[in-house]
Amino acid sequence: MNTTVKFYDQHAESLARQYQSVDADVVHLSWLHYWPQQGGRVLDVGAGSGRDSLWMAERGCDVFAVEPATALRESGKQLTGDKVIWLDDQLPTIGKVFALGIRFDLILVSAVWMHVPESDRARAFRKLSSLLAPNGRIVLTLRHGDFSDGRTSYGVSAEDVQQLAKNHVLLERLVTPLHKDELARQDVLWQTLVFELPDDGKGELTHIRRIIVNDSKSATYKLALLRTLLRIADAHPGAVSDRSDGKVVIPAGLVALYWMRQFKRLLDIKVSGGQGLQQSSNTSKGLGFVKADGWAKLTHLTAEHYSIGAYFFGDEAKALQRALSHALSTIKAGPVTYIYHQHKDNRLFDIAPPTQRRKNLESVVLDHQFLSSYGDFVLGENLWECLRIYGSWVEPLVVNQWIMEMQRFELNRDRNIMLQDYHDRLVWIDQEHNTREVRQRVEQLRSEQQAIKSVWSGSVLKNEYHVDHCMPFAYWPNNDRWNLLPTSKTENQNKRDRLPSIQRFLSAKGLILEWWQQAWPDESLQQCFFNQAALSLPNVPEQCRDFEEVFEAMGLQMRGVKARLQVGEW
Numbered sequence: 198m199n200t201t202v203k204f205y206d207q208h209a210e211s212l213a214r215q216y217q218s219v220d221a222d223v224v225h226l227s228w229l230h231y232w233p234q235q236g237g238r239v240l241d242v243g244a245g246s247g248r249d250s251l252w253m254a255e256r257g258c259d260v261f262a263v264e265p266a267t268a269l270r271e272s273g274k275q276l277t278g279d280k281v282i283w284l285d286d287q288l289p290t291i292g293k294v295f296a297l298g299i300r301f302d303l304i305l306v307s308a309v310w311m312h313v314p315e316s317d318r319a320r321a322f323r324k325l326s327s328l329l330a331p332n333g334r335i336v337l338t339l340r341h342g343d344f345s346d347g348r349t350s351y352g353v354s355a356e357d358v359q360q361l362a363k364n365h366v367l368l369e370r371l372v373t374p375l376h377k378d379e380l381a382r383q384d385v386l387w388q389t390l391v392f393e394l395p396d397d398g399k400g401e402l403t404h405i406r407r408i409i410v411n412d413s414k415s416a417t418y419k420l421a422l423l424r425t426l427l428r429i430a431d432a433h434p435g436a437v438s439d440r441s442d443g444k445v446v447i448p449a450g451l452v453a454l455y456w457m458r459q460f461k462r463l464l465d466i467k468v469s470g471g472q473g474l475q476q477s478s479n480t481s482k483g484l485g486f487v488k489a490d491g492w493a494k495l496t497h498l499t500a501e502h503y504s505i506g507a508y509f510f511g512d513e514a515k516a517l518q519r520a521l522s523h524a525l526s527t528i529k530a531g532p533v534t535y536i537y538h539q540h541k542d543n544r545l546f547d548i549a550p551p552t553q554r555r556k557n558l559e560s561v562v563l564d565h566q567f568l569s570s571y572g573d574f575v576l577g578e579n580l581w582e583c584l585r586i587y588g589s590w591v592e593p594l595v596v597n598q599w600i601m602e603m604q605r606f607e608l609n610r611d612r613n614i615m616l617q618d619y620h621d622r623l624v625w626i627d628q629e630h631n632t633r634e635v636r637q638r639v640e641q642l643r644s645e646q647q648a649i650k651s652v653w654s655g656s657v658l659k660n661e662y663h664v665d666h667c668m669p670f671a672y673w674p675n676n677d678r679w680n681l682l683p684t685s686k687t688e689n690q691n692k693r694d695r696l697p698s699i700q701r702f703l704s705a706k707g708l709i710l711e712w713w714q715q716a717w718p719d720e721s722l723q724q725c726f727f728n729q730a731a732l733s734l735p736n737v738p739e740q741c742r743d744f745e746e747v748f749e750a751m752g753l754q755m756r757g758v759k760a761r762l763q764v765g766e767w
Contacts, residue, residue, distance in 0.1 A: 200347075200348075200349055201312050201348050201349045201350075202265045202266050202287070203266075204346070204347055204348050205245075205266035205268075205269050206266045206267055206268045206269065207268075209246075209266065209268030209269045209271075209272055210268075210272070212245070212246065212269065213245075213246035213269065213272045213276075215380065216245055216246045216248050217246060217248055217276075218380070219379045219380065220252075221248050221249050221251075221252035222252065223379060224249075224307075224379055225249070225252075225307075225338075225389075227373045227376065227387075227389045228336055228371055228373075228389050228391055230371075231303075231334055231336065231370065231371065231391050232256070233253050233256060233258045233302065233303045234256070234257075234258075235256060235257030235258070236257060236258070236259075237257075237258045237259070237302040237303055238258070238259045238261075238299065238300075238301050238302050238303075238330070239253050239258045239259065239260045239261070239301060239302065239303045239304075239305065240260075240261050240263065240294065240301045240303070240304045240305070240328065241253065241260060241261070241262045241263065241281075241305045241307075242263045242288065242291070242304060242305065242306045242309060242325070243263065243264065243287075243288075243306065243307065243308065243309035243312075244262035244263060244264045244270075244273055244281075244283075245264060245266075245269055245273065245308075246269055246272050246273050246276060247262060247272070247273030247274070247276040247277045247281060248276070249305060249307060250262040250273065250277055250281045251276055251277045251280060251281065253303075253305075254277065254280040254281050255280070258303075260277075260280070260281045260282070261281070261282045261283075261284060261294070261297075261299070261301075262277070262281050262282065262283045262284065263283075263284050263286045263287065263291060263293075263294060264283065264284075264285070265285060265286065265287035267285070270283055270285060288306075288309070288313050288317070288321040288324070288325075289313065289317040289318075289320040289321035289324060290320075290324065291324055291325075291328075294328065295324070295327075295328070299328075300328060300329060300330035300333065301328055301329060301330060301333055302330050302332070302333050302334070303333065303334050303335075303336065304325055304328060304329065304333070304334070304335045304336070305336050306325065306335065306336065306337045306338070307336070307337075307338040308338055308340050310337055310339055310340075310353055310358070311339070311340045311350040311351060311352075311353050312348070312349065312350060312351070313351070314351055315351055315352075318357070318361065319361060319364075322358075322361040322362075322364075322365060323365060326362075326365040326367060326394065329367075329394040330394070331394060331395075331396030331400075331402075331403065332393065332394065332395065332396045333393070333394050334370065334391055334392065334393045334394075335362075335367070335391070335392045335393075336389065336390070336391050337358060337389070337390045338387055338388070338389050339353045339355065339358070339387065339388045339389075339390065340353065340385060340386075340387060341353060341375060341385070341386040341387070341388065342378075342382070342384045342385035342386060343384075355372055355388055355390060358390055359372070359390070362390075362392040363593075363594060363597050364410075364597065364598070364601065365410055366394075366405075366406045366409050366410055366591075366594045367392040367393060367394055368392065368393045368394075368395050368590065369390075369391075369392055370391040370392060370393050371389065371390065371391035372388070372389075372390050372391075373388055373389045373390075374388070375387070375388050376388070394406075395587070395590075399579045399583070401577075401579050401580045401582075401583035402583060402587060404538060404545060404580065405423065405580075405583065405584075405587075405591060408420075408423055408536060409423070409591075409594060409595055409598050410598070412535075412536070414602055415477060415478045415479065416476055416477040416478065416479075416484075416531070417476045417477075417599055417602050417603065418476075418527070418528075418531040418532045419531075419532045419535070419536060420595055420598060420599045420602065421456060421459060421460065421532070421599075422452075422456070422528060422531075422532040422533070422536070422546070423532075423595055424459060424592060424595045424596070424599070425452055425455045425456050425459065426452070426576070426584055427584050427588045427591060427592045427595065428455055428459075428588075428592070428625060429447060429451060429452065429455060430581055430584035430585040430588055431584070431585060431588040431589070431592075431673070432673070432674075432675055432733055433447075433451070433505075433732045433733055434585070434733070434734070434735045434754070434757075435565075435730075435731050435732045435733060435734055435735060435736075435737050436448060436451055436565070436732050437581075438565075438569060438573070439573075440578060443577060443578050443579070444575055444576070444577060444578060445575070445576055445577070445578050445581040446549075446573045446574070446575050447573070447574050448565060448568035448569040448571065448573070448574070449525055449548050449549075449568075449569075449571040449572040449573055449574045450521055450525075450567065450568030450569065450570065450571035450572075451568045451574075451732070452525070452528065452574045453521040453522075453524040453525045453528065453571060454503055454521065454563065454568065455503075456486070456524045456528060457486070457492075457503055457520060457521070457524055458500050458503040458504075459500075459623070459625070460476075460484075460486075461498075461499065461500040461503065462500050462621075462622045462623070462624070463476065463622050463623070464476075464484075464487065464492075465496045466622065468612070468614055468618050468622070469612040469613065469614045469615070469618065470612065471608070471612050474603055474609055474614070474619070474622060475603065475606040475607070475608040475609045476603070476606075477606070478605075478606055478607075480606075480607055480608055484527070485523070485526065485527035485530065485531070486520070486523040486524040486526070486527040487523075488519070488520075488523050490516065490519050491516050491517075491519035491520030491521075491522070491523050492516075492520045492523065494512065494513075494516035494520075495513065495516050495517060495520060498513075501626070503563070504563065504676070505563055505564070505677070505728055505729045505732050505733070506562070506563060506564065506677075506678075506724070506725030506726075506728040506729045507562075507563045507725075508560070508561070508562055508563075509560065509561040509563075510559070510560045510561075511559065511560075514558060514559060514560050514561040515557060515559075517561060518557055518558065518561065521571060522571070525548065525571060525572075528548070529548045532546070533546045533547065533548055545576060545577065545580060546574065546575065546576050547574075547575040547576075548572060548573070548574055548575070549572050549573040549574075549575060550572045551569075551570055551571060551572040555570045555571065562724070562728065563728075564724075564728040564731075564732075564739075565728070565731055565732055565739045566739065585761070586761055588761075589672065589761065589762050596620075596623050599623060600616070600619040600620065600623070603619060604619070625674055626670075626674045626676060631666075631670060631674075631676045632664035632666075632676070632681055634676075634678070634681075635664050635678065635681040635683075635716070636664055638716050639662070639664070639683055639716075642715065642716070647715065649662065649683050649712075649715075650683070650708060650711070650712070651683060651684045651685050651688060651708070652665075652682040652683060652684060652705050652708045652709045652712055653665075653682075653684050653685075653688045653692075653697070653701070653705055653708075654684075654685065654688060655708055656685065658683060658684075658685060661685075661686050662683055662684070662685060662686065663683075663684050663685065663686050663688075663689035663690075664681050664682070664683060664684070665681070665682050665683075665684040665688070665689045665692060666680055666681060667680050667681075667682050667696075667697065667702075667751070667755075668680055668696060668754065668755060668758050669693075669694040669695060669696065669764060670694075671694040672694065672758065672762045672764050673758050673762065675733060677726075677729035677730065677733050678716075678717065678725065678726045678729055679713070679726060679729065679730050679733075679734075679747055679751060680733075680751075682709060682712060683712060691767070692767045693767075694764070694765075695764060695765045695766055695767040696755055696758065696759055696764045696765070696766055696767065697755075697766070697767050698766045698767065699752070699755070699756075701767065702751075702752060702755065703752070706748060709748060710744050710745065710748060713726070713744045713747075714744060723742065726747075727741055727742055727747070730747045730750065733754075734747065734750035734751060734753070734754050735750055735753050735754060735757070736750055736753065737750045
């Protein structure tokens with residue numbers, strides 16, 4: 198940016214007059230709801246003549262102004278006096294700012310980003326995001342339009358900045374449409390973007406963000422464990438077997454199962470002419486949990502086979518048990534050991550072995566009892582609640598970072614794998630098959646001349662019917678039997694991705710219970726139903742065999758999903 202800085206130095210006087218001709222509160226009206234508040238600590242990057250810095254200082258903020266052009270900086274000092282602290286610094290390094298050791302509530306980057314070369318933008322954004330305090334915001338105003346006076350600029354794109362924000366785990370708060378230039382330049386348009394570093398009030402989001410963005414990674418294991426726990430925390434509140442002394446205990450076998458489930462689509466598939474996607478930077482070293490006596494004997498299965506309530510017999514049962522043990526060994530030796538806060542003894546997670554030596558079973562049901570036989574997975578209660586509450590926001594960021602890690606691995610890079618292929622391999626549930634089991638049950642009952650009623654209206658369903666996710670799949674991907682309900686096409690299309698209102702849900706109680714009793718009438722069919730409910734719904738005991746108890750817990754879960762995810766009502 199040296200040539201451009203020189204331009205600003207040479208034209209400082211005229212530029213300062215131009216800047217001061219428009220009031221700051223007019224220029225920045227587009228992000229009015231995010232203006233800094235009294236007492237906030239603000240960094241103004243590329244502060245120019247100090248107009249915006251003075252405006253924020255007069256709002257009661259503690260303002261630090263960064264400007265590399267000497268003449269403009271001196272002009273700014275004269276304007277702001279001792280109300281603003283000035284620094285001779287610039288992107289992408291802003292090293293003098295970092296030397297202060299200060300974190301900011303708001304960082305304003307106004308009419309600057311177009312001067313940052315594209316090759317420097319990832320580094321610049323990383324630096325800026327690292328300077329944010331919890332709940333701090335970055336505000337970027339993007340200039341769309343070239344210069345004709347000798348200044349160097351580079352094209353800007355809101356989409357590119359949005360992607361940088363995702364990479365650094367920031368929440369998007371505002372992206373404005375393009376709007377006109379306040380100086381009436383016809384070939385110039387502006388756009389404002391606001392991003393926020395969220396905070397749960399306990400510091401747990403900081404730990405999660407560090408794992409995603411900052412922790413060193415030679416493999417995808419840390420991200421895999423984090424996503425595994427996100428899925429369990431979101432989908433299986435009933436998995437908690439103990440909550441005491443600030444700790445939460447869940448079955449270690451469930452962690453291993455979901456670890457295997459997410460790697461299934463990454464390893465046992467062909468992509469771009471090769472087998473699987475590389476998950477480690479070491480091309481000559483295999484993955485610790487992929488062994489001949491376990492994983493290799495289950496390659497014919499799909500990810501959906503690793504679902505709560507599933508049955509395994511004979512050789513498959515034996516291979517599954519070994520594969521789960523191998524997965525736990527890898528998790529314990531890898532991410533559990535190397536995810537810690539400040540020092541290695543302060544680990545965020547732990548695995549406690551089972552109190553009794555587990556037996557190798559000839560047949561296996563994936564239920565709470567079996568998964569608990571592998572021991573306990575332990576994490577802090579605050580961290581668990583953070584994963585539950587913020588999971589819908591954090592998980593896409595984990596997936597995004599996982600893709601970035603895979604893209605840098607040599608074998609993946611050499612195969613020119615499409616971005617969509619990476620995304621397709623990291624889906625949690627295959628939507629094409631998400632209602633298949635219940636549809637098969639409906640067809641079987643109809644072949645027995647049984648009438649199937651819509652749970653929402655009681656009308657008998659004719660040839661065309663839908664299977665509705667009572668809690669919408671788009672927000673809460675769950676294919677458990679209790680969550681899949683027969684309904685008419687019209688009702689399902691009207692409901693769309695919304696939760697039924699509590700009144701509608703309670704009114705449908707009789708029809709929902711009737712459907713469950715009709716679909717799952719005997720013990721062999723009910724076992725899977727209740728196993729799924731015990732792990733997925735709050736306060737359902739493992740031994741529950743009462744449909745009404747599941748219905749009551751379903752109502753509680755609906756309230757939780759609505760509160761956490763802000764899902765609309767039907």
